[in-house]
Amino acid sequence: MATTVSFAVDFPVGRRVVSVSYERKGTGEPLVLLHGIGHHRQAWDPVLRILAAERDVIAVDLPGFGASPALPDGLAYDLRTMVPVLGSFFDTLGVVRPHVVGNSLGGLLALELGREKLVRTVTALSPAGFWTRSERRYAFGVLRAMRGAALSMPMPMIERLAKTSTGRTALTSTIYARPGRRSPASVVSETVALREATGFRQTLEAGLTVTFTDDVPDVPVSIAWGSKDRLLLRRQGVRAKHVIPGARLVRLPRCGHVPMNDDPAAVARVILDTSR
Template sequence: MTCQAAGLGPVTVAYEQQGAGEPLVLLHGVGHHRQAWDAVVPLLADHRHTIAMDLPGFGESPDLDPTVPRDLRTAVAWLSAVLAELGVERPHVVGHSLGGLIALHLGQAGLARSVTALAPAGFWTDAERRHAYAMLAAARHSVRLLPDTAMVRLAHTAAARTALAGTFFGLPDRGPHETLIADLRALRDATAFSATLRAGRAPCLYSGDIPDVPVTIVWGTCDRVLPPRQAARVQAMIPGARLIQLPDCGHVPMNDAPDLVTRVILEATPSAPEEQ
């Protein structure tokens, strides 16, 4: 789908819609793709109309023009145009990592009915950001060095799965091999990866409360990329936010515990009273 976004020109987005009910937008993290939600979408489909999309320069969505600023204001403008083109007004928004940070900004902009942020990026200290970036960069460097055939072969061995996926998953042996392979290819091929990390060095990626929108913050207790202590900083800034911890889950809890993540999302995205 291609739409016009103010100040950005034509924007093309790859997305998938499934299910019925209130609209629920799913946003992935840096180096990931819309298939990050594949394990939970079928569980949500009987209750919500899910819209999973690839952010610019990730998955199958082309990157933005190099002259367009790579900042959160641009992300909000991009998503606002996409939602308008889809005819979706104030959906529930669920985001992971980078997508969680964007979801919080959509809530501030009045574009979300509710916000559920899984390990949202941007609530780090300088040392924590450098740690996260080092882990992400090392993972990307590793998969870019591997020929595709070798990556596929290694993804089918327990030791390699732990080495390749242990950074992101609390339970790297869980989930289909095909999911891990697709995730590694998405990380390898993400054209916006480096530009997004550069933009993330900005000194203040989020500030202010979201008083009129229900906010749920979700964090895996075994997150090695963004340590769960960062959740306290989100709560300090958004005092009304509900915090949920996911035992034994890593940075990508959708893979570790899809049933649990689905329950959390459904509880955090209640139907409007008139539609109950």
């Protein structure tokens, strides 16, 4: 069951109230999960039960995605906005320096939270920000095409495609190496999340100027990359290791860009090992 919390955040443009929807399960040290662009907190469902056996897991819908409302007018969907938003979210929940895990956009946010010393450990799954210009242009073109397809398809077509393995592959093979493992309901839900993501365009625009070039000192970091990531190519993981030399670089065989569905056990193991 999701909960939505509202809180005030101070920005250079003044104080603004931001609302964030999240789901919380389990007991233990707090562990925050951040999804990628166009997705929602349900991306973590394949690993949620495993993680909740050892951690107080908080799966977040980022502002403008999933069940979370858009950011207030005048706020950009960039790191300078999202880091204080997430820091204030932690404070509102009474969570002090949680472990944080992020995928894609969420991985970039997790690393920036680590750089700001707002979290205890970072696990980044195919994080954004370690691309070349051409790689970023390719990834953004794919994301725009996915968004356009989701917007153009009527709901009956989405539901019909989701009922078959071939249809689920057509809808989600860009981000999953094993799209047939997704349930029809999950595929419908995430396709709807992509088409209804109010923060999609602004987040993509903010990403045009983002390259992660700073180390994350004094915070344990694991960076994991799927061997079959078709969106952010796996060679970017080597670049990430060069930028963050103290990070542990983990390969996830037979996993795509969103690896939690392709191999839940392997992904949960990386997360729990890092947070220990």
